[in-house]
Amino acid sequence: MTKKLLLIDGNSIAFKAFYALYNSLERFTNSAGLHTSAIYGFNRMLDKVLEEEKPTDVLVAFDAGKTTFRTKMFADYKGNRAKTPTELSEQFPFIRELVKARGMSSYELPNYEADDIIGTLAREAEDKGNYQVVILTGDRDLTQLTSDKTTVQISKKGTTDLEKYTPEHVEEKLGVKPAQIIDIKGLKGDNSDNYPGVEKVGDKTAMKLIQQFGSIENIYKNIDEVSGKKLKEHLLNDQQQAKRAKQLATIKRDAPVKVSLDDLAYKGDNLDTLTDFYERMGFKSFLSKLGVEATDADNLEKVSYTKLSHDNLSELTKFKQEVSFYLEMDDDNYHTANIVGFSIGHGDKWFAANEPALLREKPLAAILADKTIQKNVFDAKRTYVGLHRESVDLENVDFDMLLVSYLLNTTNNSNDVGTVAKLHGFANIKTDEEVYGKGAKKKIDPASSTFFDHIVHKAKAIDALHNEMFAELDKHNQTRLYRDIEIKIAFVLARMEIAGIKVNPATLEEMGSKFKERLAEIQQTIFQEAGEEFNVGSPKQLGHILFEKMHLPILKKTKTGYSTSVDVLEKLAPDAPIVQNVLDYRQISKLQSTYIDGLLKVIHKDDSKVHTRYLQTLTQTGRLSSVDPNLQNIPIRSEEGRLIRQAFVPSHENWQIWSSDYSQIELRVLASITGDANMQEAFRENEDIHATTARRIFGLASNDEVTPELRRQAKAVNFGIVYGISDYGLANNTGISRKQAHQFIQRYFEEYPGVKKYMEDIVEFAKNHGYVETIAHRRRYLPDIHSRNFNLRSFAERTAMNTPIQGSAADIIKIAMINMETALKENSLKTRMLLQVHDELIFEVPNDELETVKKIIPRTMDSAVKLNVPLKVESHWGKTWYNAK
DNA sequence: TCTATCACG
DNA sequence: ACGTACGTGATAGAG
Numbered sequence: 023m024t025k026k027l028l029l030i031d032g033n034s035i036a037f038k039a040f041y042a043l044y045n046s047l048e049r050f051t052n053s054a055g056l057h058t059s060a061i062y063g064f065n066r067m068l069d070k071v072l073e074e075e076k077p078t079d080v081l082v083a084f085d086a087g088k089t090t091f092r093t094k095m096f097a098d099y100k101g102n103r104a105k106t107p108t109e110l111s112e113q114f115p116f117i118r119e120l121v122k123a124r125g126m127s128s129y130e131l132p133n134y135e136a137d138d139i140i141g142t143l144a145r146e147a148e149d150k151g152n153y154q155v156v157i158l159t160g161d162r163d164l165t166q167l168t169s170d171k172t173t174v175q176i177s178k179k180g181t182t183d184l185e186k187y188t189p190e191h192v193e194e195k196l197g198v199k200p201a202q203i204i205d206i207k208g209l210k211g212d213n214s215d216n217y218p219g220v221e222k223v224g225d226k227t228a229m230k231l232i233q234q235f236g237s238i239e240n241i242y243k244n245i246d247e248v249s250g251k252k253l254k255e256h257l258l259n260d261q262q263q264a265k266r267a268k269q270l271a272t273i274k275r276d277a278p279v280k281v282s283l284d285d286l287a288y289k290g291d292n293l294d295t296l297t298d299f300y301e302r303m304g305f306k307s308f309l310s311k312l313g314v315e316a317t318d319a320d321n322l323e324k325v326s327y328t329k330l331s332h333d334n335l336s337e338l339t340k341f342k343q344e345v346s347f348y349l350e351m352d353d354d355n356y357h358t359a360n361i362v363g364f365s366i367g368h369g370d371k372w373f374a375a376n377e378p379a380l381l382r383e384k385p386l387a388a389i390l391a392d393k394t395i396q397k398n399v400f401d402a403k404r405t406y407v408g409l410h411r412e413s414v415d416l417e418n419v420d421f422d423m424l425l426v427s428y429l430l431n432t433t434n435n436s437n438d439v440g441t442v443a444k445l446h447g448f449a450n451i452k453t454d455e456e457v458y459g460k461g462a463k464k465k466i467d468p469a470s471s472t473f474f475d476h477i478v479h480k481a482k483a484i485d486a487l488h489n490e491m492f493a494e495l496d497k498h499n500q501t502r503l504y505r506d507i508e509i510k511i512a513f514v515l516a517r518m519e520i521a522g523i524k525v526n527p528a529t530l531e532e533m534g535s536k537f538k539e540r541l542a543e544i545q546q547t548i549f550q551e552a553g554e555e556f557n558v559g560s561p562k563q564l565g566h567i568l569f570e571k572m573h574l575p576i577l578k579k580t581k582t583g584y585s586t587s588v589d590v591l592e593k594l595a596p597d598a599p600i601v602q603n604v605l606d607y608r609q610i611s612k613l614q615s616t617y618i619d620g621l622l623k624v625i626h627k628d629d630s631k632v633h634t635r636y637l638q639t640l641t642q643t644g645r646l647s648s649v650d651p652n653l654q655n656i657p658i659r660s661e662e663g664r665l666i667r668q669a670f671v672p673s674h675e676n677w678q679i680w681s682s683d684y685s686q687i688e689l690r691v692l693a694s695i696t697g698d699a700n701m702q703e704a705f706r707e708n709e710d711i712h713a714t715t716a717r718r719i720f721g722l723a724s725n726d727e728v729t730p731e732l733r734r735q736a737k738a739v740n741f742g743i744v745y746g747i748s749d750y751g752l753a754n755n756t757g758i759s760r761k762q763a764h765q766f767i768q769r770y771f772e773e774y775p776g777v778k779k780y781m782e783d784i785v786e787f788a789k790n791h792g793y794v795e796t797i798a799h800r801r802r803y804l805p806d807i808h809s810r811n812f813n814l815r816s817f818a819e820r821t822a823m824n825t826p827i828q829g830s831a832a833d834i835i836k837i838a839m840i841n842m843e844t845a846l847k848e849n850s851l852k853t854r855m856l857l858q859v860h861d862e863l864i865f866e867v868p869n870d871e872l873e874t875v876k877k878i879i880p881r882t883m884d885s886a887v888k889l890n891v892p893l894k895v896e897s898h899w900g901k902t903w904y905n906a907k
Numbered sequence: 908t909c910t911a912t913c914a915c916g
Numbered sequence: 917a918c919g920t921a922c923g924t925g926a927t928a929g930a931g
Contacts, residue, residue: 210917224917224918225917225918226917227917557928557929559927559928559929560928560929560930561910561911561912561928561929562929562930563929580910580911581910582910582911582930585911586911586912587911587912587913588912588913608912608913609913611927611928612912612913612914612926612927613914615926615927615928616913616914616925616926616927617914617926619927620926620927637924640924641923641924642923643922643923645916645923645924646924647923647924647925648924648925649925649926650925651925651926652914652915652924652925652926654914654915654916654924654925655913655914655915655916655924655925655926656914656915657914657915658914658915659914659915660914663914688916688922741921741922742921744921744922745920745921745922745923746920746921746922747921748919748920748921750918750919750920750921751919751920751921752921754919754920754921755920755921812917812918812919813918813919813920816918816919816920817920820920820921820922821922823922824921824922824923825922825923827922828916828922828923831916832923859915859916860915860916860923860924861916862916908930908931909929909930909931910928910929910930910931911927911928911929911930912926912927912928913925913926913927914924914925914926914927915923915924915925916922916923916924
């Protein structure tokens with residue numbers, strides 16, 4: 023009978039799993055505080071491969087330690103590897119435990135890597151004849167072991183996706199036979215394992231040489247046949263290195279492995295041990311797979327509290343200085359959600375209620391509105407809006423746990439008190455998902471004791487973390503950022519959200535019915551041109567029509583099929599009239615579904631307004647985002663879409679919509695923080711910055727000589743610089759050649775040397791500190807800056823360049839908004855600030871205040887901060903948002 | 908729930 | 917050689 027042997031590269035799969043779940047690292051912890059992400063991911067992978075392969079025998083191989091015969095051969099082997107994070111290394115003992123509980127053998131061998139154990143056992147099995155071998159790893163190097171009896175499955179990034187390698191697949195993908203992989207690696211070396219091959223030889227050259235000569239040995243035997251003088255020279259110079267690299271890359275097939283194939287029978291799950299293991303790890307989904315109901319192993323320590331009622335509210339008067347408060351709602355959208363309860367207290371005195379009506383009563387309402395009693399909350403903006411709906415004012419918020427957590431680290435953020443509390447080391451709390459469930463199963467029962475317990479634990483967590491999180495903030499030098507900007511802007515935003523902006527449904531409906539007609543017309547034309555009816559909105563069906571039926575050239579693919587995105591279709595438009603019609607159809611149906619139907623759905627019936635929510639703790643740069651509806655992406659670039667703005671109107675007769683925007687704020691920030699004299703001069707002299715850049719990089723005498731085309735190119739370079747330039751990106755985005763893009767960037771850096779120096783310095787800063795900062799000390803961590811993966815590292819480098827610029831611009835407009843609210847109030851104006859769109863503020867203004875705000879608004883914006891270059895503000899107004907241009 | 912597409916700065 | 921421009925959100929289709 024044929025056996026099927028599954029060989030697993032334990033370390034490699036554990037690493038993959040760990041990094042795949044790296045963003046959720048803090049979500050995967052058990053009640054003992056152990057990180058469990060790699061264990062979890064490892065087990066998912068086991069489930070998947072066991073199910074698919076149904077092996078009769080299994081062995082999981084592990085690396086025994088750092089020193090191996092390879093490090094003895096070459097001391098720097100893997101010498102560039104960063105130390106394994108403790109969050110991962112602490113998981114290894116448990117992964118071994120898991121392997122055992124799942125009925126599998128494991129093995130490690132001093133002086134050898136897991137690869138060598140796998141290579142040796144695979145060979146033994148192949149020699150025996152009655153074996154089929156499957157190897158599971160995350161390391162492509164193991165594909166050298168593929169044969170007609172052995173397949174190698176490589177886990178792809180992030181998921182349980184596997185790529186199956188047979189000898190044919192290796193040849194197709196790498197262009198060489200499995201046995202020749204080591205020759206390729208011998209020639210080009212391996213950066214991630216830190217050994218060199220032959221100088222100037224990369225994938226392309228290595229493949230060509232091996233295809234021609236078959237092996238490294240053969241190259242040197244026939245060295246005179248190698249074409250290219252330089253190449254030959256390099257090959258001869260690095261002959262020893264190449265031979266050593268090949269040896270290092272070669273997986274041992276005769277390691278002194280002490281286990282016998284006969285001992286590897288797969289025994290299947292040991293139910294008792296496995297259940298116990300899953301419970302200790304807190305793996306509920308795996309438990310339920312075993313058919314075991316998850317027991318509530320991690321019962322929380324009780325917090326005693328008093329249930330509040332009308333009769334005992336007066337007990338709250340004891341809180342004179344400080345109180346922690348949590349308002350519970352049944353949905354994210356706090357403009358419309360129901361308030362279902364609240365908790366309040368301090369120290370060890372706690373109260374909770376499920377009657378929202380109590381909020382309005384004294385002394386509770388009085389405490390919340392008291393300017394001398396400090397409040398600690400989670401999400402001040404949400405709490406303020408919720409209370410406002412109950413006609414209760416919220417004053418003197420000292421600590422907003424959500425905001426502080428976001429400022430400390432923008433990455434692992436969550437809107438859930440339990441998640442954030444655990445992140446900061448407070449474990450005696452559950453998440454909303456654990457208590458209420460999620461998705462369709464989410465259910466809050468305000469009458470239950472679990473509900474009361476949960477909201478009390480939330481308020482208690484806020485109370486408990488108050489001081490230590492503030493101390494962290496201080497260590498980061500971010501106290502000013504929090505007190506002067508973030509907590510203040512929370513309330514400004516709350517009032518903007520509450521004010522809302524009026525949207526005229528009739529205008530939208532009228533446009534909608536026109537769009538509907540045009541869509542029907544275009545659709546008919548498309549059907550005729552296609553010769554059949556299909557769903558134009560389906561990229562899959564459209565791809566079939568364009569590329570399979572009509573045989574248009576395939577310019578780009580996505581991972582699921584043909585790309586039909588705008589840039590592709592624009593290139594195809596001259597080939598067939600159907601393409602332009604598809605583009606038109608797309609544009610109009612986007613407007614229809616997102617902006618006409620979408621907006622109509624969210625207009626509040628009572629006031630004919632839309633009330634967006636600004637997410638203050640989401641973006642990695644400090645910008646806001648806007649949801650439900652998103653009012654930061656209302657169309658403007660196409661005239662057709664821009665008309666949507668006609669529906670946005672003032673909420674009173676004889677008022678105007680007013681818009682003021684910062685001109686070139688990001689480039690001004692760049693000029694200021696880089697200190698570049700030439701760029702600063704351009705802004706001080708109020709020049710057209712794109713024209714000046716064109717004049718400089720193209721070496722013209724004056725800005726008058728700049729043609730529109732040159733200006734357009736210079737503008738693209740200016741943008742590219744802000745995004746963290748690369749020649750590849752610039753070329754791709756502007757249609758010029760990569761070589762030319764490279765020249766442009768070089769010229770740019772010659773003309774703006776301060777910018778060049780800054781870009782180098784900021785990447786260096788990120789490498790040294792692990793983060794970058796804005797002018798207001800907003801911080802973004804960039805762990806990938808050290809990554810060995812080129813893509814990840816390059817991305818981190820671009821982010822290091824971009825974030826201080828985008829983030830400082832975000833700081834500036836936030837400061838302006840805070841000052842704006844004060845300025846409008848001080849001048850007793852009825853003018854209201856309604857929206858923020860990153861570098862632009864939208865107001866509604868009574869006609870008789872127009873003259874006053876013409877002075878106040880721009881002045882408040884351009885004086886928000888003092889940069890080394892002036893800030894410039896442009897303003898427009900009209901009877902609708904459309905007309906404010 | 909994920910992917911592709913497209914709206915904005 | 918590597919192969920992406922920075923930051924977002926909403927929708928429809930497909931699985």
